[in-house]
Amino acid sequence: MTDTAAVPVVAATPAADALRTPLALPGPTLAEVEAARAIVSAVAEVTPLQSSRHLGAMLGAPVFLKTENLQRTGSYKIRGAYHRMSKLSDEERARGVVAASAGNHAQGVAFAAGELGIRATIFMPVGVALPKLQATRHYGAEVVLVGDTFDESRRAAQQHAAETGAVFIPPFDHPDVIAGQGTLALELLDQVPDLQTVVVPIGGGGLAAGVATVLKQRAALEGRSIRVIGVQAANAAAYPPSLAAGEPTAVAVTPTIADGIAVAKPGALNFAIIRETVDEVVTVDDDDIARAMLVLLERAKLVVEPAGAVGVAAIMTGRIAPEGTTVVILSGGNIDPLVMERVISHGLAASERYLKLRIPLPDRPGQLARTSEIVAAQNANVVEVLHTRHGSGLQISQVELELHIETRGPEHAEQVMSALREAGYDPRRTL
Numbered sequence: 166m167t168d169t170a171a172v173p174v175v176a177a178t179p180a181a182d183a184l185r186t187p188l189a190l191p192g193p194t195l196a197e198v199e200a201a202r203a204i205v206s207a208v209a210e211v212t213p214l215q216s217s218r219h220l221g222a223m224l225g226a227p228v229f230l231k232t233e234n235l236q237r238t239g240s241y242k243i244r245g246a247y248h249r250m251s252k253l254s255d256e257e258r259a260r261g262v263v264a265a266s267a268g269n270h271a272q273g274v275a276f277a278a279g280e281l282g283i284r285a286t287i288f289m290p291v292g293v294a295l296p297k298l299q300a301t302r303h304y305g306a307e308v309v310l311v312g313d314t315f316d317e318s319r320r321a322a323q324q325h326a327a328e329t330g331a332v333f334i335p336p337f338d339h340p341d342v343i344a345g346q347g348t349l350a351l352e353l354l355d356q357v358p359d360l361q362t363v364v365v366p367i368g369g370g371g372l373a374a375g376v377a378t379v380l381k382q383r384a385a386l387e388g389r390s391i392r393v394i395g396v397q398a399a400n401a402a403a404y405p406p407s408l409a410a411g412e413p414t415a416v417a418v419t420p421t422i423a424d425g426i427a428v429a430k431p432g433a434l435n436f437a438i439i440r441e442t443v444d445e446v447v448t449v450d451d452d453d454i455a456r457a458m459l460v461l462l463e464r465a466k467l468v469v470e471p472a473g474a475v476g477v478a479a480i481m482t483g484r485i486a487p488e489g490t491t492v493v494i495l496s497g498g499n500i501d502p503l504v505m506e507r508v509i510s511h512g513l514a515a516s517e518r519y520l521k522l523r524i525p526l527p528d529r530p531g532q533l534a535r536t537s538e539i540v541a542a543q544n545a546n547v548v549e550v551l552h553t554r555h556g557s558g559l560q561i562s563q564v565e566l567e568l569h570i571e572t573r574g575p576e577h578a579e580q581v582m583s584a585l586r587e588a589g590y591d592p593r594r595t596l
Contacts (some may be wrong), residue, residue, distance in 0.1 A: 181367025337371025338432025361489025
C-alpha cells in the first residue's frame with residue numbers, strides 16, 4: 166500500500182459540515198426511492214454483502230463489499246433503467262426506447278425492455294467488447310454500431326430518438342434513473358444498519374447521486390452522520406474540477422481501463438445532488454485499479470470490472486481515512502476476458518510480482534545457465550526468456566538477456582536483483 170495520496174483530491178462538500186433535512190436536498194425523496202424499490206425489486210436482486218478482513222486491516226476499520234458485480238446483467242444499471250422505463254406511458258412504450266452505451270447501461274436497458282415488452286434499440290461504439298455486444302443482443306435489443314466513442318454513439322441515439330419518436334433512456338441524468346440507483350442504498354441500510362462510510366464509483370454520477378441522497382436523508386432522520394466518498398478514475402475525473410468551479414465542467418478524457426466511468430462531464434442533476442451530499446471525491450490511476458482487481462480476484466474471489474474496483478483501489482492507496490464501518494460498492498463485473506487477462510498481467514507488474522529484466526551478458530557459453538541458476542536459487546520462477554545479440558547499447562562482445570520472472574512481491578523482486586548484482590551482472594528493470 167502506498168502513502169502518496171492520503172490527502173483527498175478535492176475538498177469536502179457542504180455535506181461534511183452539517184446534516185441537512187431530507188427536504189433540503191435536490192434529489193429524490195426517501196418516499197420516492199422506497200416506491201422505486203417496490204418497482205425495481207421485480208427484476209433486481211438484493212446482492213450479497215461480503216466482509217473483507219484484508220481491506221479492513223489496510224483501512225483500520227471494518228470493510229464490507231456490496232457485490233453489484235453479481236447483479237442481474239452484471240451491474241447496478243438495471244435498477245435505474247427498469248425504474249425509468251416502468252414510468253413510461255402506454256403511448257411511449259409503443260414508440261420504443263433507445264439508448265447509447267458501451268456496456269452496462271446497454272445491458273440494463275435491453276433487459277428491462279424485454280421484461281416490460283418494449284422494443285429497444287441500443288447504439289454502441291464500433292469497437293465495443295464482443296461479450297458486451299453479444300449480451301445486449303441476447304437480451305433482445307437491436308444493436309446499432311456507430312462511431313468510435315461513446316459520445317458519437319450517444320449523438321446517433323439522440324438523432325434516432327428525434328427521427329423515430331423513440332424515448333431516449335439516459336444513463337444517469339434523470340430523476341427516475343437516480344431514484345432507481347438509490348434503491349441500492351436502502352439495501353445497504355438494511356444489511357449494515359450501523360454503516361458510517363460508503364465508498365461509491367462516480368462516472369456521470371447517477372449511482373453516487375442516488376446512494377448519497379438516500380443515505381444523507383436517513384442520517385438526518387436518525388440524528389447521525391454517514392460519510393459518502395466518491396471515487397473517479399484519474400484519466401476521467403470531471404467531478405473535482407466541477408466541484409471547484411461550482412458547475413458541471415467538461416474535462417479531456419484520456420484512455421483508462423475504467424471505461425465504465427469515463428465520462429467527460431457530470432450530469433446537471435447528478436452534479437447538483439453530489440455537490441450537496443457527497444463529502445469528498447478522490448481519484449485513482451490505472452495501476453491502482455489493476456492492483457485492486459487483482460486483490461478482489463485473489464482475496465475475495467470476485468470478478469470486478471475496472472470501474473467497479475475503484476473504491477477498493479482508493480482504500481489500498483490510502484486515499485480514504487478510516488471512519489467507522491465502511492461499505493465499498495463494487496458497481497459491476499462486466500469485463501472482456503481478453504481485457505481481464507491484460508489487467509491481471511498489469512496488476513501483477515504494478516504489484517512487483519511480475520518482474521521484467523534486461524541483463525547485458527558476455528558473449529560466451531554458460532551465461533544463460535548461470536543467470537538462470539541465480540534466479541532459481543532465490544526461489545523465483547522464470548516464465549519467459551529472450552536472448553539477443555541486437556540490443557541497443559550493447560558492445561560487440563555482449564549479448565542481452567531479457568527475463569520475465571514471477572516473484573512474491575517488491576521485497577522478493579529486490580532480492581532477485583541483488584543476487585544478480587552480487588554475481589557481477591547489471592540487471593535493469595523494464596516495463
